[in-house]
Amino acid sequence: MPIQNKRVAIVGLGLMGGSLAAALKTKHACQEVIGIARRSETTALALERGLVDRATTDLRAVAMADIVVLAIPVRAIIEILPQVGQLVKPGCLIMDLGSTKASIVQAMAALPEHVQPVGGHPMCGKETSGLEAAEPELYQGKTFVLTPLQRTSAEALGLARELVEATGACPLVLGAERHDRLVAAISHLPYLCACGLVMTAEDLAQGDEAIWKLTSSGFRDASRLAASDVTLMAGILLTNREAAIEALNACQAQLHDLANFLLGGDEEGLRTALDASRERRRRVFP
């Protein structure tokens, strides 16, 4: 089952798909990388940069592949899955790189019996999108979540692992619901907070433009995710609504607690909370 003998078709050549293609090509990990994109400008650029062996705007090219990776926004994945299921050859591994997993895994469950679906979510990215931003090292050392279905064979999961490892990433098998709950807190909430920070600053400044001269590296980093692609993020949030709402509510409660410490002049309570978050952050990023 070595991935070296496999043809990999990547549907979507944006930042994630393009970087996956680049990683596989750079490391000569598989027999062939086929890039599929909507626009011919994108396929031309992918060929020009040597990120793929072949490129086409025709989705039917997935029929040639042993592994199909859907590297498009979450809702586009759900929409395209039935069609891809009809096109691929029997035994084909169908993976995706979508940022939420429960709704995708649910859509994968309806695929024809003869294909092997596995959900996937690499924990990397940038706030810039598009093939221009793609780079072979994007996945290096990053966690890459795999969410197999009940029906997924051990062999198919093994092949998915191989693909992940070929990119330099570290596979982590999780249930789809567990994944979605955890990423709501660790990924979607940071994005929403970044947006909230920018909107709060704008709101409180009440037109006083001096506020933007006071930004330092702290605000820059804390707000960085607000520059993310809105279409992509809206799709992610709307396919993980419950968990995202839970995370937003929990965060409001934390901010409320902090405000209460300040309101009561409770320095000890404030310090205990700030110390705890500092310690936790230092354990995660030593």
Place this chain on the structure above:
Amino acid sequence: MPIQNKRVAIVGLGLMGGSLAAALKTKHACQEVIGIARRSETTALALERGLVDRATTDLRAVAMADIVVLAIPVRAIIEILPQVGQLVKPGCLIMDLGSTKASIVQAMAALPEHVQPVGGHPMCGKETSGLEAAEPELYQGKTFVLTPLQRTSAEALGLARELVEATGACPLVLGAERHDRLVAAISHLPYLCACGLVMTAEDLAQGDEAIWKLTSSGFRDASRLAASDVTLMAGILLTNREAAIEALNACQAQLHDLANFLLGGDEEGLRTALDASRERRRRVFP
């Protein structure tokens, strides 16, 4: 009134004071830089690294200076000001680098008539503190807020501007209350949100350690400020309580609005909010 002929005493040789000393020394901006620190290890290190011309643990050394810069935490500044006011020579410019200004300016108003006080707040820093982290380029290109008092002479404010410009920073004169209101939103809130993010993740994970494997550069940057020095930050927050509470409340309201868009499945409302924050962020950091 050229700063070249002035002796500058810097009280506190941490990240900010040490970097100020380093900038002045590197650029040969003034006649002499005198470093004053509590611990002899710090004065020894400052001398060894060539950040100061002289260094001492004796606060009375401020008597030699034409300009005294208090580079210690906000509440320590308020505490030490009366003593410094007694020690300095007539006409001495007393500045500070504290992150909140109203309470400091209030304390400065009680200084002897014969000194010239000006509040200061350079909009730079790092999440690492201490003299070890000091660097001459820290102030380069950053906004440095000056909050003169009613009693501050134009000459003293001019000298403060000169000092700021000598470090490579850009002076911005603001009223203390206006400064405090704006930095609550643009600086203190990002810190509190970073802490809130870390605590929310810990809270929602409910002991599921897998969550920390899912951190990407997004969470890393969004939570970076949570690693800040807690004593420093508690002092800042507790001397700017009202504005910090207002910012926390406003941010909760923003997160509440975002949750409501998700709850109602209001994609248009959600996108409008996310687009607005993205556009604003891009205007601030093109």
